[in-house]
Amino acid sequence: MSTETILILGGSFAGISAAHFVLKHVLPQLPKKEEVTYNVTLVNPSKDFWWRVAAPRESVSKQMMPSDKTFYPIEPAFTYAFPKFKFVQGTATHVDSAGQTVSVETASGEQQSIPYAALVIATGFTTPSPLFTQTTDREALEKVHTAFQEGLKSAKTVVIGGGGPVGVETAGEVAEILNGRPGFMASAPKNPKAKVTLICGDKKLLPLLRPAIGQTAEQFLKRLGCDVTYNTRVASSSKLGEEEGAKTKVELSNGESMEADIYIDATGTRPNTGFLPKEWLDSRNRVACNEKTLRVEHESAGARIYAIGDVGSYTQGGVMDQAIAIPVAMTNLKNDLLAHLTGEPHKGDRHYTANLKEQQVCPIGTQKGVGAFNGFRLPSQMVWAIKGRDYLISQLAEGTLRGDQFKKDPKWTPVQQTGKAGLSSG
Numbered sequence: 001m002s003t004e005t006i007l008i009l010g011g012s013f014a015g016i017s018a019a020h021f022v023l024k025h026v027l028p029q030l031p032k033k034e035e036v037t038y039n040v041t042l043v044n045p046s047k048d049f050w051w052r053v054a055a056p057r058e059s060v061s062k063q064m065m066p067s068d069k070t071f072y073p074i075e076p077a078f079t080y081a082f083p084k085f086k087f088v089q090g091t092a093t094h095v096d097s098a099g100q101t102v103s104v105e106t107a108s109g110e111q112q113s114i115p116y117a118a119l120v121i122a123t124g125f126t127t128p129s130p131l132f133t134q135t136t137d138r139e140a141l142e143k144v145h146t147a148f149q150e151g152l153k154s155a156k157t158v159v160i161g162g163g164g165p166v167g168v169e170t171a172g173e174v175a176e177i178l179n180g181r182p183g184f185m186a187s188a189p190k191n192p193k194a195k196v197t198l199i200c201g202d203k204k205l206l207p208l209l210r211p212a213i214g215q216t217a218e219q220f221l222k223r224l225g226c227d228v229t230y231n232t233r234v235a236s237s238s239k240l241g242e243e244e245g246a247k248t249k250v251e252l253s254n255g256e257s258m259e260a261d262i263y264i265d266a267t268g269t270r271p272n273t274g275f276l277p278k279e280w281l282d283s284r285n286r287v288a289c290n291e292k293t294l295r296v297e298h299e300s301a302g303a304r305i306y307a308i309g310d311v312g313s314y315t316q317g318g319v320m321d322q323a324i325a326i327p328v329a330m331t332n333l334k335n336d337l338l339a340h341l342t343g344e345p346h347k348g349d350r351h352y353t354a355n356l357k358e359q360q361v362c363p364i365g366t367q368k369g370v371g372a373f374n375g376f377r378l379p380s381q382m383v384w385a386i387k388g389r390d391y392l393i394s395q396l397a398e399g400t401l402r403g404d405q406f407k408k409d410p411k412w413t414p415v416q417q418t419g420k421a422g423l424s425s426g
């Protein structure tokens with residue numbers, strides 16, 4: 001008896017969705033042979049899926065965003081598929097593409113070598129601020145948030161670096177918790193408790209959205225007592241002491257510097273690709289893949305390796321894009337595996353096309369927000385209704401975990417297979 005494993009690294013938005021897709025639409029179509037069983041193995045450092053989208057509010061207040069709403073155990077969401085689904089709490093440390101195995105260090109410190117018939121890389125990214133990344137388990141991140149909230153209580157100056165959605169949302173939440181909700185018509189708080197400053201490297205906030213929306217975001221931030229500095233980057237930041245509550249010196253690209261009780265670095269992301277061969281990565285350290293098929297095509301990668309989610313070179317990032325990308329990558333995985341296992345002709349590729357319409361929804365505090373959907377600007381009340389109330393948790397968190405979006409596989413038209421389809425090796 002042998003087992004063919006589809007191994008998925010990373011158990012967050014992309015990895016969990018891919019696992020459901022494979023269990024529902026790939027395994028049932030693989031050739032049934034008595035001596036072969038198929039299995040999906042998901043590797044993730046935490047046993048809990050974390051609703052990262054709510055991090056701006058969760059970071060600042062347990063009362064407003066309790067962690068019971070943002071963490072969900074992964075394994076129970078797959079009971080329908082046992083024993084074809086296996087969860088390993090651990091971290092991938094090395095890929096041996098020649099031997100088609102991945103080395104994993106489990107949460108208990110054990111070393112495992114997991115063989116794969118197909119490998120899906122969904123290890124996402126880490127943020128410079130620990131507030132927005134789950135690196136190990138739930139308890140560790142809860143501690144980070146608790147310590148941050150303690151520090152906020154006495155903060156008089158807060159600097160946030162980064163004018164993208166994470167910076168803007170966090171600035172809104174921080175300013176509101178410190179300075180309170182403004183009156184209905186107020187353009188700024190009467191007696192702000194803290195000076196909150198958002199440092200934006202660009203000439204406008206929210207680079208994916210039209211300038212007018214960025215300007216509205218600035219007005220909404222001002223109402224909460226947050227000022228925006230444009231065309232300025234954070235060059236570096238350093239703590240001015242070892243003790244708890246020590247201030248941070250923030251050096252700016254214009255030569256000036258600021259001292260802050262709290263500095264939050266929201267200036268971008270770092271792909272979690274340190275365990276992969278350098279030659280598989282693009283110039284920004286993301287997994288370089290074919291932008292249509294999402295296969296990793298570097299010759300040293302061997303056959304049947306795919307990149308999905310924010311770790312991949314093909315995407316602008318974001319959760320919504322995964323609804324397009326995951327069926328594509330997992331269908332190509334299925335057809336590559338079928339051709340490999342049966343020796344029959346390849347059934348053709350499925351191609352990814354990004355939705356590049358203006359699309360981003362950004363709450364600013366608990367009352368206001370800006371955004372656009374499918375190219376249309378959204379009024380503030382709609383942003384509140386869609387996302388500002390609870391950062392999409394009641395609408396999407398449990399459904400994402402259950403893979404509701406991938407219950408059905410939408411129709412698609414095969415494109416003649418080109419490039420590396422995974423017929424070779426293994």
Ligand SMILES: Cc1cc2nc3c(=O)[nH]c(=O)nc-3n(C[C@H](O)[C@H](O)[C@H](O)COP(=O)(O)OP(=O)(O)OC[C@H]3O[C@@H](n4cnc5c(N)ncnc54)[C@H](O)[C@@H]3O)c2cc1C
Nearest residue numbers: 010012013014053055091092123124125272309310318319
């Ligand atoms: C504060 C914040 C708010 C956001 N809000 C929105 C939003 O409103 N809408 C939106 O579309 N997007 C939003 N995003 C972006 C969104 O979070 C990402 O698009 C999404 O997290 C990407 O999912 P992913 O599964 O590709 O990667 P990640 O969510 O980064 O998950 C990667 C997983 O892989 C694990 N991992 C890492 N290394 C290894 C390894 N070596 N072995 C095994 N596992 C590993 C990680 O622990 C993690 O569980 C937000 C991001 C942040 C930071």
